[in-house]
Amino acid sequence: MDEVWDNLTAVQPAPSGRVLIAIAVLTAVLVIWRPVWRHVRQVVTIAHEGAHGLVAALAGRRLTGIRLHSDTSGLTVSRGKPSGAGMIATLLAGYPGPALFGLAAAFLLSRGYAVALLWVLLVALVLLLLQIRNLFGLWSVLVFGTIVFAVTWWASAETQSAFAYLLTWFLLLAAPRAVAELQRSRRGGAGGNSDADQLAHLTGVPALLWVFVFTTLTVGALLLGAYLTVPALSPFISDFTTARP
Template identity: 65%
Template sequence: MSGEHSVSRVWDSITATQPAPTPRAIVACAVVALLVVAWRPLWIRARHLVTITHEGAHGVAALLSGRRLSGIRLHSDTSGLTLSRGRRTGPGMILTALAGYPGPALVGLGAAGLLRAGHAVALLWLALLLLALLLAQIRNWFGLWSVLVAGAAVFAVSWWASPAAQSTFAYTVTWFLLLAAPRPVLELARSRRAGRARDSDADVLGRLTRTPGALWVAVFLVVTVAALAAGVVLIAGRPF
């Protein structure tokens, strides 16, 4: 296959619209995603996708607020770290700290919007592009491996899977991000009650704004739950 033909094929798939799966299939995708989130043996593995999105959101916020991104690390215990340079206080630092926990929910909401418009394949290629940009900022081997595995999975589905399989995959990942986003916030709340996570995003925001860290945990929870509700509305409103 020539390079020109390959590019044409990709562009045609990106700009085309795909029919949504049946309502039953969409519900099945949601059930699968919910099972992954709720069942701990699956969650501890799938949570790496949430961490990738969480740290990517920190990175995007840092760049948008004028900070200089120094690198991103992803760890095997599903934690992560995004380093940026700039003022240690002020709106840029606040925006950067704020972006992480809502990040997966907002990405899921954006994905739901693309699915509603019938652009499941465009969603997959956009995800691949974002993973490629994130890869350039990774600064440790586990993070490199995590992003490469995620990118390889998305590319394989985008390139070789049937249109029906591509849509099913896109819906399942979207459901996963929407359903998964509140869980790390609840885990954070439990860790803080137990006296741990004193350097969490919520505590950083508390110190930056001179407000209780618990307030920011509540903000994270409201945003992630609201995004889930809005995502359900968007997907349910997709014409079948």
């Protein structure tokens, strides 16, 4: 336990510049390339529904269960007043959730706490697992949690740091894409029960404006997260420019 605590509180250096460039390219491929995105998008759904559940609990609502589906959709059910600030906050949390989790992760990485970030993620996944109410959701969280645990427990410090950067950048970059998909489905007539439409029903504010709010929050988190983590590339850029004739 002493060794675990030492690892948890230790500061890890950022990966090398070349590794960070490779991570950035891989992150872009995961988010942009549709055949891969269809599968890894489940991570965004886990963060999305987890954000709904977290805010519902903080707002004093009774969380009754979370479902994750194979089409990467999800459902978080909570009991309480069907309107008011608590319900609005719960609905509002979903789409910005992955980006805000990514921003929090970027802050930890900027301080060098890559291993601490992975342990925090593991604890969050265990808590989420207790609220899952369907078999596919259970399977999804267990698979993702197993991968995170394996990296956290057995991988080298360099691999742990690289994996933490990959997860952070993935959440930051994937969140705006999820919002774009929301608006595309709404234009196609398939988003009538979306978070934005439910917020419009509760508040009287047009759903399109809520989509704009989601976009602003996710893009803002992406930019701020990049500001916090991209400086790790500075030594690589400096070496590259110095090496040029």
